[in-house]
Amino acid sequence: MKRLFSVLALLFATLVSWGQSNGYGWPMDIHPASFSSTYGELRRNHFHAGLDWRTNARSGYELHAIKGGYVCRLSVSPVGYGNAVYIQHPDGTMSVYGHMASFRDDLARRIRQEQYDKQSYRVVIYPDPDEFPVSKGDVIGLSGNSGSSGGPHLHMEIRKDGDNLPVNYLADGTYPVKDTKPPVISRVGFYAFEDSMAVPVVRRLQMISQPEKFKGTVSVSDKFYVAIDAVDYMEGTTGRLAVERYRVYLDSDKVYDFKVGDVPYSDGRYFACLVQQGEKGRDLLKTWCPPNNGLLYKIDAVNDGIITLEDDDAHTLKIVVADCFGNSASCSFNIKRDLRIKVFDPADTVGQFSVLWYVPSVYSRDGMTMTIPAMALNASAFVDCKKVARANPSLGRYSDTWSLGDESIHLQRRLKVRFATDSVPAALAGKAYIAQMAEDGTLSYAGNTPVEGGLEAETRFGTYLVMVDTIAPRLTPRVGDGEKLPESGRFSIEAYDGESEVAEYDARMDGKWILSQYVGGRIQIYPDESHRTGRSHNVYVSVTDHCGNSSAVEFEVIY
Numbered sequence: 001m002k003r004l005f006s007v008l009a010l011l012f013a014t015l016v017s018w019g020q021s022n023g024y025g026w027p028m029d030i031h032p033a034s035f036s037s038t039y040g041e042l043r044r045n046h047f048h049a050g051l052d053w054r055t056n057a058r059s060g061y062e063l064h065a066i067k068g069g070y071v072c073r074l075s076v077s078p079v080g081y082g083n084a085v086y087i088q089h090p091d092g093t094m095s096v097y098g099h100m101a102s103f104r105d106d107l108a109r110r111i112r113q114e115q116y117d118k119q120s121y122r123v124v125i126y127p128d129p130d131e132f133p134v135s136k137g138d139v140i141g142l143s144g145n146s147g148s149s150g151g152p153h154l155h156m157e158i159r160k161d162g163d164n165l166p167v168n169y170l171a172d173g174t175y176p177v178k179d180t181k182p183p184v185i186s187r188v189g190f191y192a193f194e195d196s197m198a199v200p201v202v203r204r205l206q207m208i209s210q211p212e213k214f215k216g217t218v219s220v221s222d223k224f225y226v227a228i229d230a231v232d233y234m235e236g237t238t239g240r241l242a243v244e245r246y247r248v249y250l251d252s253d254k255v256y257d258f259k260v261g262d263v264p265y266s267d268g269r270y271f272a273c274l275v276q277q278g279e280k281g282r283d284l285l286k287t288w289c290p291p292n293n294g295l296l297y298k299i300d301a302v303n304d305g306i307i308t309l310e311d312d313d314a315h316t317l318k319i320v321v322a323d324c325f326g327n328s329a330s331c332s333f334n335i336k337r338d339l340r341i342k343v344f345d346p347a348d349t350v351g352q353f354s355v356l357w358y359v360p361s362v363y364s365r366d367g368m369t370m371t372i373p374a375m376a377l378n379a380s381a382f383v384d385c386k387k388v389a390r391a392n393p394s395l396g397r398y399s400d401t402w403s404l405g406d407e408s409i410h411l412q413r414r415l416k417v418r419f420a421t422d423s424v425p426a427a428l429a430g431k432a433y434i435a436q437m438a439e440d441g442t443l444s445y446a447g448n449t450p451v452e453g454g455l456e457a458e459t460r461f462g463t464y465l466v467m468v469d470t471i472a473p474r475l476t477p478r479v480g481d482g483e484k485l486p487e488s489g490r491f492s493i494e495a496y497d498g499e500s501e502v503a504e505y506d507a508r509m510d511g512k513w514i515l516s517q518y519v520g521g522r523i524q525i526y527p528d529e530s531h532r533t534g535r536s537h538n539v540y541v542s543v544t545d546h547c548g549n550s551s552a553v554e555f556e557v558i559y
């Protein structure tokens, strides 16, 4: 009887917890599994290379190795994947588990040792293959919300070719999930395109919401392209998921075909080339393939995705999108060429600076110099540069304020902004920095690298000026002096600098370095068993901003 039970239990475990095709097991005992984000979602500067597994909006689910192998990497960071485990499997694949709440004890000890050895919260460890072998189903830690995560979930990837090629393991049938729901095309934009000069010009013609209901005829210029906003749906989740394939037909000819997938990490940044810039809301995939695009080999497009009409006859433009389970949706438009549509108007480019994507460009006026490196832009473009306010030291503005380009445009490389600092008085030398001003007037630190006669910041398009910071950071401990710490030992100190922002900090307990991280405006401090004496400990935290102003707090805690 006992034996029969064991056999049944094993069979049950095999069916429910482990045995799936390709030999991968489930990472968590949450069934049926559901997802808040899937592979290939377009995100402004990259694509989503894994699946976000839902964890019922809470942390603490046991995470299991989906296959045997060994832990090949452990990483801890306040951003990105936060606490993450990487497992190398003997078949050459690797699985990655991100945003974890905590690591299994032996992994946690190894990490803590490394953090104290390096005196750094952020660590990456590559253990030897015999250090942490794992069997399929072994617990490696608990699910959480660490790093750049907007709520508790498991980000899990499967990679091939070393660690460079994240695969769409949902499409492979690795896990038996159900998806019979088709995607929805929610918006289609039409854009006139003119490239008779060195700098192409784009003009939005029309943005059509709920395109399947659209009846009329769209007037287009002789050259145009479209941008598509589509999301996929799936049983068991309200998540808006990624569409896998986009196809566009002019009458019966396919003019564009892109299937997301098998994009190596080294090319992931080019996803910005696929996104229509300057549109609000969710990103739209555009058919125009700009020239500085390392993903061209993945896209089957006629004439770089620019659709050309050579007559005034009525034509049909059809868009078909599909998810990775073969569910699809389509919409069609009647289109007609209208040669009266004017794409390029020289008046629009007055005062604009033309940037050719393949060479470096320098724009310099009145003590401000912007340098855009070659290959920063996806395509050549007119960049709007204007002085929006004059220097006024009595208001704290030590340079003119410059608006440089469109902040929403993603650059493949950072540009440099340099300001002369002659209007900064000698008494304030060393306290000046370049501030970035957001649309709502909020200021943030952009950089203050000293260069001859001024300062420089490596940054992106935006609005910049020189300011001065003489105010030290403000520190507010979240525990009272002499207070007893909670069981976990964790406590924090608010650290705020509204001018040049916190640049570095140092936390000590009883004079010795202690593990801590600066996250969300707070320095979180993590005492461990070695500190737990039940007695009073001296805490000393010092913080310095980017202009060298510092402050410190000292108090006692009982732990």
Ligand SMILES: [Zn+2]
Pocket: 037, 048, 050, 051, 052, 154, 155, 156
């Ligand atoms: Zn994710």
